[in-house]
Amino acid sequence: xxxxxxxxSRVICKSGTSVKxxxxxxxxxxxxxxxxxxxxxxxxxxMATSNEGSxxxxxxxxxxxxxxxxxxxxxxxxxxxxSAHPEDSSFxxxxxxxxxxxxxxxxxxxGTQLSVL
Amino acid sequence: xAKTTQPISMDSYEGQEVNITCSHNNIATxxxxxxxxxxxxxxxxFIIQGYKTKVTNEVASLFIPADRKSSxxxxxxxxxxDTAVYYCLVVDTGGFKTIFGAGTRLFVKA
Numbered sequence: 001x002x003x004x005x006x007x008x009s010r011v012i013c014k015s016g017t018s019v020k021x022x023x024x025x026x027x028x029x030x031x032x033x034x035x036x037x038x039x040x041x042x043x044x045x046x047m048a049t050s051n052e053g054s055x056x057x058x059x060x061x062x063x064x065x066x067x068x069x070x071x072x073x074x075x076x077x078x079x080x081x082x083s084a085h086p087e088d089s090s091f092x093x094x095x096x097x098x099x100x101x102x103x104x105x106x107x108x109x110x111g112t113q114l115s116v117l
Numbered sequence: 118x119a120k121t122t123q124p125i126s127m128d129s130y131e132g133q134e135v136n137i138t139c140s141h142n143n144i145a146t147x148x149x150x151x152x153x154x155x156x157x158x159x160x161x162x163f164i165i166q167g168y169k170t171k172v173t174n175e176v177a178s179l180f181i182p183a184d185r186k187s188s189x190x191x192x193x194x195x196x197x198x199d200t201a202v203y204y205c206l207v208v209d210t211g212g213f214k215t216i217f218g219a220g221t222r223l224f225v226k227a
Binding site: 004006034036043044045046091093094095105106107108109110111113 | 151153158159160161162163166204208215216217218219220
């Protein structure tokens with residue numbers, strides 16, 4: 001099946017630094033990718049929709065200057081957590097959609113555990 | 118966007134069939150029903166997708182009644198490794214914006 005690669009899988013950083021997370025669709029082109037965050041024992045919360053060649057669409061309550069999204073190509077979207085603080089510690093997951101005839105499917109990356117000290 | 122409602126948790130034993138039902142009363146004509154499985158510290162994994170009636174693949178079956186206001190994921194003969202959270206999603210094939218519900222935490226016991 002389709003593969004979405006997400007890196008890094010785990011990152012620990014100091015408060016105030018910026019962290020970049022990459023999401024790649026390895027065997028298909030994705031015009032749209034999605035970014036989620038997930039706290040322990042909670043569901044995934046959609047943060048933003050990343051569109052290739054245009055600005056991302058952020059969900060209500062998500063700071064676009066805090067979470068910078070760049071979708072520079074049809075196979076790569078990046079999420080940069082700027083000036084990270086401990087409350088930004090979370091599990092971040094990306095997904096990409098792949099159309100297969102009448103069906104559309106979302107494929108997810110393996111996630112990135114961010115810990116801000 | 119159609120909101121989904123699932124049981125918060127379910128327990129089962131190895132070898133049993135598990136059925137998880139999801140309600141999506143406001144499903145739209147263009148929406149597909151998709152189920153995902155998630156293990157701790159991993160991204161969700163696609164299980165099955167359907168539009169109406171019954172769909173079966175190598176790991177599960179999906180039953181959707183005619184009114185499409187609910188769906189049931191059926192896992193035959195579960196094993197300990199099926200312990201996970203299962204999410205029912207209604208996916209708009211036009212917009213693709215996918216909102217996750219709370220999911221069902223399945224715990225399979227020996």
